[in-house]
Amino acid sequence: MTESRANDPRITLPSAPQPAPPFRFPVVAATVPIVASLAIWLITGSTFALIFAALGPLAATGSYIDSRVTARKKLRAEQARFSRDVSTTQSAIDAHHRRESCDLAERTPPAISLVRDVLTDSARWMREPRDVLPVHLGYGSVRSSLSLERTGAHDRVDASTDEHYQRLADHAARLEGAPIAVNARLGIAIFGNEPIALSLARALAIQLARTLSPTTSWVRFRGRLSAERWGSCLPHRVLRSDGGADAESWSHERASVHWGELGTDAPSASISVVSNEREVPSGHRIVIRVSGDMIAVVSHPDKHQRREFDPSFLGREQALVWALAAHEIAARDGLAISDGAVPDVVEFRQLLEQLGAVADSPSKRARSLCSRPAVGAKGRTVLDLVEHGPHAIVGGTTGSGKSELLISWVLAMAAETSPVDVTFLLVDFKGGSAFAHLAELPHTVGIITDLDETAASRAFASLRAELQHRERALAQAGVRDIAELGSLPRLVIVVDEFAAMMGDYPQLHALFSDIAARGRSLGVHLILCTQRPSGVVRDALLANADLRISLRVNNGADSSAVIGSDRAAELTAGAKGRAWVAHGSSSAELVQFALATPRDVITVARRWPTPSSPRRPWCEPLADTIPLAVVTELHDTLRRSTVPSASSASAESNALRAACNSNPERGAVVAFGLTDLPHEQRHGIAEWTPTSEGSVLMLGAPGSGKSVAIATFAAAISAPASAHPVPKVHLEAARKPVSGSAAGFRVVVGGLEPAGFWDTLAELHARLDGPEFPQLHNLPTLLAIDDLDVAISRFDDDYRVAALDRLARLLREGPAHHIWVVASAQRITPALQSVAQLIPNTLRLRFGSRQDFVLSGGVSADYASALPVGGGLWKGARVQIALSGTYPPDPVPAAAETLPSAENLVIGSSRLGATVAALTTAGWHVRTLEGAQGTERELLIADSDRPVALVGSIDEWQSRWGALALLRAHATVLLDGCTLSDYRQVARTRELPPPLSTGSGHYWRLIDGGADRVRLPS
Structure with missing residues (x-):
């Protein structure tokens, strides 16, 4: 038999007694000695050999008797072993049943045990169930989760063994005298004997009071139960019935108690006591009949739950003892509902009216960021990033009011703190519309959205430089904390949808962890808002964010990740702005954040009429149009500011400076635009030094x-x-x-x-x-x-x-x-x-696609698709080319010398008609080579006083081998409209002549060593 483990609901049945194997008389073993004896007698003739014939049957008979005796002993041993295994299995079943009963009792303890356990702390209210509210009814027979397993050895058993198996199975299937629990959310109706029914209802109500948190639940008593004193002593909010439609729906003669979640009137658990079964109200799916001789569940959605049971009762005095103790514990831990309950809706306008004239008082250096953006049970809730922070984590699911909470908190800080003392950098990765109205605050230094990737990248690059700037400011002032410095405001960085931002910019994890670690002394505070902080906000950030706020979340794990308990998972969906606030070691407080309107933003902005805007933590983006004169003047100004004056500089430095200025071609610096250096919070001058670069x-x-x-x-x-x-x-x-x-x-x-x-x-x-x-x-x-x-x-x-x-x-x-x-x-x-x-x-500069940019040698991460004209990348920095307002000099035209009009010309042309016409117009006496009589030298002799131009095609001149070479001594040789191949054949050289432009009227003139470009006189 295999024993069950402590939490294993399976037990293997003991194997059945194994029968002895069948044994037959050994006929062959008895016959062989007889045959052998006869053979020996026949061979030897000795009658003494016949004695051995009797030994075979005797030995076989003895072996048969011995096997029968051994089989009986083994069968008795197997039966004894089986009896022991059955007893052991019985004990294992009983042990499992005891553990199972203990588990049931621990999950749903009876009300009387709650009264005895008066010193239980409030941690029990941090484990509220979502879908099931189990309550203890009493004790009875319930189905066990234990199962008995049978192996192949159990298939063939006798009737006696099978009877043992059946008894074990019946015993394992039911728990006798085990706690019986039902789901109170199904509604419980009790009818029959009224005193017994009220005692049972009282026990069930106390169990619900122990399970449901006072901060998230209400209770309403009616009928006989409303007159009992213990009900008003509960730490929960007790609703009173005052007639009307509610009174018409519920008979005042019916004793009932109803539990529900704050923010809704619909009960989530109901317990009613009626006279008979016909009066059971709708919605009560569990019906219990109480009589003098039997108490049983007569109606239940699960038919297996309909059973008789021994109930657990609770008296009025016992219930009062527990209610008083529970109220004391809840009050001690800040969980008891006071008379000033948390309002369902708070308008920010009301908070401003209570604030008073802060703007009329002189501005004080902010040693705190005290604000009052919410209302709790005890009045307005104070949030201070300096005292409670220095950073805050805000969690909440979609529709819970995260953006509204952030807006109200920022407005509350802006209403009580001057823009000289605090500034806000708002990061909205939900499209940018949430914080749009907050731009009117004089405290707001910028709004970063996921719609402008370039602006977001610039701002994030500047944040590290902002930390360095503040470090330098503290070092120069000789102080260790910004509270001791009077010239630098605190910077609050508010991020809506922190998870989305980290998804787009995962490299920011290190930056925000650095801000979290050093932000307290440098005056930089983070308010990070996300739907699920668990897994998104790293431990380095969480360790420095003591101020935690959780709106409604989807599950207890998300709630625990923010405030350390699952209370935020119990908040109702309709209560926008309802949240739990915890800081340091204090217990969480239920509050209602105010809802602000655009008019409230204008009202707060008017409280601080400032003549100038606060310093931004980054420089402005580069302008699309920058005059070159501005860049040149800025460059000259910076250069003069870095050069020592004549009075303070030594003679050696003056001589060196003069030497540099006298040689502009050596070390000349060309300033052609501005560079964007957000990581240094400044713009630089785009420079080019030809001599060195x-x-x-x-x-x-x-x-x-x-x-x-x-x-x-x-x-x-x-x-x-x-x-x-x-x-x-x-x-x-x-x-x-x-x-x-x-x-x-x-x-x-x-x-x-x-x-x-x-x-x-x-x-x-x-x-x-x-x-x-x-x-x-x-x-x-x-x-x-x-x-x-x-x-x-x-x-x-x-x-x-x-x-x-x-x-x-x-x-x-x-x-x-x-x-x-x-x-x-x-x-x-x-x-x-x-x-x-x-x-x-x-x-x-700007490329049409990322692929073209990478093919040019750029890094893919540096690609920007939306650059203005003149915008680009220079030495790893974004640059904007300045506009000079002038054009560069015209390109160099093709140079061509004008021929003297008195020279004789010899021309090889591939377009005879056009060449003859041009020469005639220019004043030459034109003779063609084709059909001419006489030598080429004779053809150059003119009958008139005009110079002669002897024109022939390339083929004609090539047919007159050596003619052009002879005529070069007496005339200028030109080529018109010829190809490079024609030129090389005529000039007999591989050197390239200067190219000719089509339609320019230029000719190649053959000279020593090649050709040049000429034109006819006009």
């Missing part, structure tokens, strides 16, 4: 402000005065014109037209090998290229490779020759990959 690549979608940035860089870099101005004569003397120059830097703009862009690169590229004009060699130059990807894409394949090679060399070697590049592009195309790797700085 190198070139810049700007990337962004169309319309993101790339052209604006190019113009700003060009204007900003031209601002410093140059110690080496470029003489105008040298600029005019340059063979290839430049785009323009300004004081400090020479700005050259590369346009989208390939010919002009090629000339710009060629001019700067030539400076790398040796300047043609030394005056330009040391002049700092900025090459500005807008839409570099477009400009490169317009080149033919051969020119594109050459242009990229020249640009790459400029990026590598240009800084050593005072040349830097600022270029923009929509994206880094495959053609720009090699060039982009040589540009160390990237200014990322």
